[in-house]
Amino acid sequence: MAAPMSMRILVKCNSKLSWGHVKRILNFQRLNVKLYSTEPETSDISNTAFHDFPEFHTEDRRVCFTDGEQFQKLMLKPNQPENAKTLKVAIIGDPNVGKSTLTNRLLKHKILPVSRKANTTRKNTLLVYTEDEYQIEFVDTPGILEPRAKERHHVPSSMAISPDKAASEVDLLGVVVDVKDKFRRNTLSKTVIKILHLHRDVPSILILNKVDAVVNKTVILNSIASLTNKRLGQQKIPVQKYKKTHELISEKQQENFIDSVIANYKTKSGANRSPTESEGDSSVGMVGEGQGTEEGAGKESEHDQWRKYLQRLQKCPDSTVENTGWSNFQDIFIVSALKDDGVDALRDYILSCAKPGNWDYHSSVITCESPNTLAENIVWEKMMDFVKFPVYELEPKITELQWNGNIYWLEIKMDIKCPNKFVQAEVVKEMASIAEEAKAELRSLFKFNVHLKLRVLVKK
Incomplete structure (x- = not known):
């Protein structure tokens, strides 16, 4: 056995090794690596x-x-500090709006598959982000499909009902909208609105993604008004302010104006309060119909689960889907997951929403x-x-x-x-x-x- 060699000699003798590979070998002391002069x-x-x-x-x-x-790793006892805090967050939305890319950015790891085509994510995926005393459990979900679209694209029933299952098990819902898509940026799909209604006791936030692809930032304000039914929390949005945006020439002026308008809404509506406060009219529908509906789901066939899911959607009153958006969003975030722009502010908000509680996983998971x-x-x-x-x-x-x-x-x-x-x-x-x-x-x-x-x- 030869003695350990320098990096240059190692690469020369081992032609198939890349520079990056050699650096990892030399630096990874735990492996007790022994280098040989021949390959x-x-x-x-x-x-x-x-x-x-x-x-x-x-x-x-x-x-x-x-x-x-x-x-x-999963069997390890959580190594939580005394002031441990935790939160479960589900990322939901239409197909191909950037949910997985955003979740990867929030996690600071590339774990989830990402593609330009829709329905790349096929099931709910749990990811764990641990920082200091915080442990956040993110649930990435498949795109929410209308029932007819599910049948047309031959999507499995288990995949179609996954977002609804995730919404019933979390503390916060993040609804992602592709603000670049001019056909979908001003309207939430009926199924998304119905899921928000069924789980209206779960606080929700609106996340406008792909803002980097929007040239005229003024359209974002129109999207906010439409997606929130001209309301943020319980405060009505003064739409007349949008008329002034045509005077803003530069992109920086537009961004500053949007930030100031949203900050004004938050101040007036108290939208910065803790999202643990329940929103929505509890007199509509059943109080608990958004939770515990899938008990024993593992014993049911996919067909039975799909049938029950459709029945729950049909229970939503027609007045719920007459609007273009959801009136009870707690907060609004404008991000570009691809460029990692605005993601830090979203992550900080999620961390601020965490409540004291025991971690479910070791920090290495x-x-x-x-x-x-x-x-x-x-x-x-x-x-x-x-x-x-x-x-x-x-x-x-x-x-x-x-x-x-x-x-x-x-x-x-x-x-x-x-x-x-x-x-x-x-x-x-x-x-x-x-x-x-x-x-x-x-x-x-x-x-x-x-x-x-x-x-x-x-x-x-």
């Missing part, structure tokens, strides 16, 4: 014995390598999702980006995930099952791009070099 021949790599994964450390706030390590699922989601994300037609029927599944202790990388093998040979041929055309992009994302996710092998098959 195994390419023909021998496939026969190299796979050793145990790196030692588990409870203070590491990172994505786990294996389900066993993930289970260890980021998500409850299996590492295999996270890796499969990344490949799914890249397929959504590169394959031209919808890939909802494709099923990437990991067949092998191992740690190569000799060359210090993760070996991931994955099968992509296609419904027919035509789809298989289309996926194979883009396989080089999919594999390259997915490998880069996996490296970022696991913080280690990754060797990815993808195989495209046809379902039997």
